Amino acid sequence: xxxxxxxxxxxxxxxxxxxxxxxxxxxxxxxxxxxxxxxxxxxxxxxxxxxxxxxxxxxxxxxxxxxxxxxxxxxxxxxxxxxxxxxxxxxxxxxxxxxxxxxxxxxxxxxxxxxxxxxxxxxxxxxxxxxxxxxxxxxxxxxxxxxxxxxxxxxxxxxxxxxxxxxxxxxxxxxxxxxxxxxxxxxxxxxxxxxxxxxxxxxxxxxxxxxxxxxxxxxxxxxxxxxxxxxxxxxxxxxxxxxxxxxxxxxxxxxxxxxxxxxxxxxxxxxxxxxxxxxxxxxxxxxxxxxxxxxxxxx
Numbered sequence: 001x002x003x004x005x006x007x008x009x010x011x012x013x014x015x016x017x018x019x020x021x022x023x024x025x026x027x028x029x030x031x032x033x034x035x036x037x038x039x040x041x042x043x044x045x046x047x048x049x050x051x052x053x054x055x056x057x058x059x060x061x062x063x064x065x066x067x068x069x070x071x072x073x074x075x076x077x078x079x080x081x082x083x084x085x086x087x088x089x090x091x092x093x094x095x096x097x098x099x100x101x102x103x104x105x106x107x108x109x110x111x112x113x114x115x116x117x118x119x120x121x122x123x124x125x126x127x128x129x130x131x132x133x134x135x136x137x138x139x140x141x142x143x144x145x146x147x148x149x150x151x152x153x154x155x156x157x158x159x160x161x162x163x164x165x166x167x168x169x170x171x172x173x174x175x176x177x178x179x180x181x182x183x184x185x186x187x188x189x190x191x192x193x194x195x196x197x198x199x200x201x202x203x204x205x206x207x208x209x210x211x212x213x214x215x216x217x218x219x220x221x222x223x224x225x226x227x228x229x230x231x232x233x234x235x236x237x238x239x240x241x242x243x244x245x246x247x248x249x250x251x252x253x254x255x256x257x258x259x260x261x262x263x264x265x266x267x268x269x270x271x272x273x274x275x276x277x278x279x280x281x282x283x284x285x286x287x288x289x290x291x292x293x294x295x296x297x298x299x
Contacts, residue, residue: 001105003027003155004078005086008035008067010057011204013046014197015091018137018190020047021292022093023086026104033078035071061214072161079158084108086155087162091191093138094154095288097184104155107185113160114167115180116269117187118251119150122280123235124195137193139289142280145235146250148272150189151181164261166268177267179258183251188284192231202228234275241276250274 005023009016016034023032029049036043038057055070075085086104088094094104094117101107107115122137122144131140152165161168169177192198202224209221220227250272259270 001084001108002031002082003084003086003104003108004031004033004082005088006033006035006071006075006078007088007090008037008071009043009090010037011040012090012197012201013042014194015190015201016043017046017133017292018093019088019090020050021136022288024049027086031082033074035074037067060208060211063208068161068163072163075156075162076158084155084157088152088154088187091189092150092152092154093188093190093288095138095186095188095284097186098283098287100184107182108155110182111155111180112157112178114153114156114162115182115185116151116153116166117185118181118247118254119147119152119187119189119269120144120280121147121150121189121192121231123192123232125235130196131194134292134294136289136291137190138188138280138284139291140285141193142285143235144188144278144280145238145276146246146274146278147189148250148254148269148274150187151250151254151269152187153268154187164264164266164268166259166261166266169265169267171262171265174260174262174265174267177260179255179267179269181251181255181269192228198228235277238275238277241278243278243281246274246276246278 005027007019020032032050034043034047034050034052036052036054039054043052071087075087078085086094096107122141124141125143128141131137153162153167156162205221205224253272254269257270259268
């Protein structure tokens with residue numbers, strides 16, 4: 001079984017380094033495909049063994065739809081070579097419980113066309129040290145919150161399109177399409193895991209969100225700094241909950257009530273909010289948190 005990983009990026013260099021290291025270790029760096037949204041030589045410097053495709057950044061109108069369409073078509077093309085394509089944002093790392101799975105291949109063996117994961121917002125807190133350039137967030141961050149919004153579809157076979165955090169489904173199959181979210185699989189969202197990188201990324205988001213035009217990213221980008229402030233305000237107010245109880249509560253709530261959007265013909269997780277802080281189990285650090293070593297092209 002062969003698997004590749006795809007992402008699109010614009011200047012989010014810290015997150016890109018995390019993505020490149022994480023999926024490169026699990027799949028092999030030669031199976032990583034990065035779409036640069038505009039020419040950027042820094043991407044090749046940070047990800048020397050990845051396959052890099054550049055697309056024009058001439059207009060941002062219809063940003064999300066154009067981006068989604070391009071990535072799905074790209075994944076379908078790669079489906080001629082690979083059995084599965086992992087497709088995540090650059091700040092999203094999919095992890096699996098090593099007591100259940102040894103690789104992505106173990107997950108895909110029991111999956112049909114697409115796979116979802118239980119979402120986690122991983123956060124930097126006041127007691128955390130600033131990350132150095134080569135430190136992996138999952139090796140140095142342990143505070144998180146379960147999230148329905150990021151319980152996304154993250155991998156698919158050829159012919160299955162990822163859309164609006166879920167999958168496109170034929171109208172006549174929407175009511176019965178399986179919502180495949182296996183236990184022990186997590187999508188760690190690193191947006192809040194590095195405050196210094198968040199500040200830089202938010203400058204870009206605010207600039208894009210407030211550009212004139214139709215179909216641009218919405219309030220989450222226009223007011224990215226306020227969105228981040230609200231997240232941290234909630235985080236400090238939440239009570240702590242043990243990992244197993246919070247995990248089971250989130251899993252049951254999401255799996256029992258997925259959203260079947262008849263307007264877009266999309267199956268996805270409902271954006272449920274879970275008001276508890278959790279501490280990530282030690283296996284996140286042990287298996288996915290080792291600090292980076294530079295991968296370089298062979299001479």
